[in-house]
Amino acid sequence: MVPTVDYLLQRQISPQWRGLLTALAEEFEAQIGQGELRQLMYRVGCRFAAAHPLPPCGSTADLAEALNARWQEADWGYVELADQADYLRIVHACAPLQAFGSAALNWTPAFLEGVYQTWLSALGAEGLSVVQTSEFDEYATIEFQLGRHPA
Template sequence: MVPILDYLLQRQISPQWRGLLTALAEEFETQIGQGELRQLMYRVGCRFAAAAPLPPCSSTADLADALNACWQETEWGYVELSDEPEYLRIAHSCAPLLGFGAAALSWTPAFLEGVYQTWLSALGAEGLSVVQASEFDEHATIEFRLGRHPV
């Protein structure tokens, strides 16, 4: 990761939680497989989104504003949206997923996948699914896509 981003992301995660979250993630990984961990984080994301519903949105710009208002309030980074021909691109940056440790980045992004699926379904994206389209990259960004995806 770019050194300045690494530094800022580490500062974003409260020191009182770093050790606990890393130990929790390590224990989860010894007890639960990667697929189950992704499912667990996805369900946690769904619960998070259900507890913090978005207001109605009439455009992609309105949706981006609503999403960013929630993420700003919770200090979970920010999102950029773009309408692509086949999908809605969701680029989420600076989520504090490193709080669980770098090894957990293989399953913790499923939290965001569940959040976005729940929020977008509630706003009318029935029949469409959110899928993770990239890894947490050196710019602290993860891409998701809302669209019709083969099962």
């Protein structure tokens, strides 16, 4: 991780939760496989999104504004959207996924995948799916795409 970004992310994660969340993630990994952990975090993301619905959005700019308002409320970073020819590019930055420890970065991004899928489906993106297309990188960003993806 880039030292400045790493420092800022560590400041974002409350010290009272760091040890607990890391221990929780380690126990999950000892008891549950990676695929099941991704499914679990995806479902948790779906629940989070259902509890924090978005308002109607008429454009990609409106959607970005609504998404960023939700993430700002939760102190969960920010998102940038870009319309591409065949998909919507979703780049999420500064999500506090490191709170679970760096090993958990293999499965914790599924939380965001579930959140985005639930929110975007509720706004009418039915028949389209959100998929993770990058790893959580040294700049604390992770990319997803909303589009037609093979099952």
